[in-house]
Amino acid sequence: MFTGIITHVGQIADVQALGNSPAHGKRLLVHCEPAFLADVGLGDSIALNGACMTVTGLDASAGQFSVDVSAESLDKTAGLAEVGAVNLEKALRASDRLGGHLVSGHVDAVGRVTHFAPVGESWELRVLAPPALARYLAYKGSITVNGVSLTVNRIADVAQGCEASINLIPHTVENTALHRLAAGAAVNLEVDLIARYVARMMDAPAPSQAA
Numbered sequence: 001m002f003t004g005i006i007t008h009v010g011q012i013a014d015v016q017a018l019g020n021s022p023a024h025g026k027r028l029l030v031h032c033e034p035a036f037l038a039d040v041g042l043g044d045s046i047a048l049n050g051a052c053m054t055v056t057g058l059d060a061s062a063g064q065f066s067v068d069v070s071a072e073s074l075d076k077t078a079g080l081a082e083v084g085a086v087n088l089e090k091a092l093r094a095s096d097r098l099g100g101h102l103v104s105g106h107v108d109a110v111g112r113v114t115h116f117a118p119v120g121e122s123w124e125l126r127v128l129a130p131p132a133l134a135r136y137l138a139y140k141g142s143i144t145v146n147g148v149s150l151t152v153n154r155i156a157d158v159a160q161g162c163e164a165s166i167n168l169i170p171h172t173v174e175n176t177a178l179h180r181l182a183a184g185a186a187v188n189l190e191v192d193l194i195a196r197y198v199a200r201m202m203d204a205p206a207p208s209q210a211a
Helices: 071-075 131-136 170-175 193-203
Strands: 008-017 026-031 045-048 051-059 064-069 084-090 109-119 122-129 142-145 148-158 161-168 186-191
Touching: 026 051, 045 064, 109 131, 109 161, 122 142, 122 186, 131 161, 131 186, 131 193, 142 161, 161 170, 186 193
Parallel strands: none
Antiparallel strands: 008 026, 008 084, 026 064, 045 051, 045 084, 051 064, 109 122, 109 186, 122 161, 142 148, 142 186, 148 161
């Protein structure tokens, strides 16, 4: 589990194919500050742009680790198949503060940035989510965009899906990789975990009454 509070921005420095067919995934080499890896071990979970990955190689003193990403994960996410900046978050401990919201690290869909521009001292980010996610998005509800826990300020249901408008304070822009976004960019989305369970309970048939 994660919280969507980004603690470090790393850099995918190298991407290597794990095989010669589309069924094979990629091995990513990620560079970061050595201090970020001080309490990380092989097999630990780290979210890259909101996608939970397992550390398969580690050189903490050199500030680098590797993860293997399956072809399925690559197909269902964005930004994990090329060199570039990534938001990093280590898995939540039971004793940690829940500063954002409960995040599983399982990307629900890839959305598209429709607008990203400064408004006063902040920035307005609008993301178009696929129609299947519309029912989980609500005013003042939570959404994870590239691993960052954010609050939805406004929603608009359109033919292509649901556009969520989000306000980013300067701290978030400066301390995550979201400042690199632009209209048209693909982003990883994860809806609120509680909203997903509520929707399931509302849809599930009522249990039969025992005689």
